[in-house]
Amino acid sequence: MSHWFLDYRKEEAEIWVSSNSHSIFVGEGYNSKEKKRSKFLANIIVKALNDNDRIPHTYTLHGRKYQV
Numbered sequence: 001m002s003h004w005f006l007d008y009r010k011e012e013a014e015i016w017v018s019s020n021s022h023s024i025f026v027g028e029g030y031n032s033k034e035k036k037r038s039k040f041l042a043n044i045i046v047k048a049l050n051d052n053d054r055i056p057h058t059y060t061l062h063g064r065k066y067q068v
Contacts, residue, residue, distance in 0.1 A: 004049040006042050017045045 002019035008029075009016060015038040017024045026042040029035030059066045 002049070002053055004046045004053070006039070006046055015039060015042050017042050017049065019049075 002021065004017055004019050007016040007018040007023065008014070012035070013028060013030055015026045015029055015035070017026055024045065026045065027034060027038030029038050056067055
């Protein structure tokens with residue numbers, strides 16, 4: 001299970017959502033309006049990804065069931 005978190009790069013000019021193995025660029029924060037909007041969106045994405053990872057998923061592939 002991954003734990004997703006808010007990640008800042010380039011002295012908080014770039015806002016990312018990251019886990020141990022993946023990163024998603026959300027937006028830029030070169031001015032306060034952009035930064036506020038990007039952080040707002042990133043927090044929604046973090047919550048959604050973490051909530052999704054808590055729920056067990058079962059997939060069927062070629063007749064076999066896999067639990068993730």
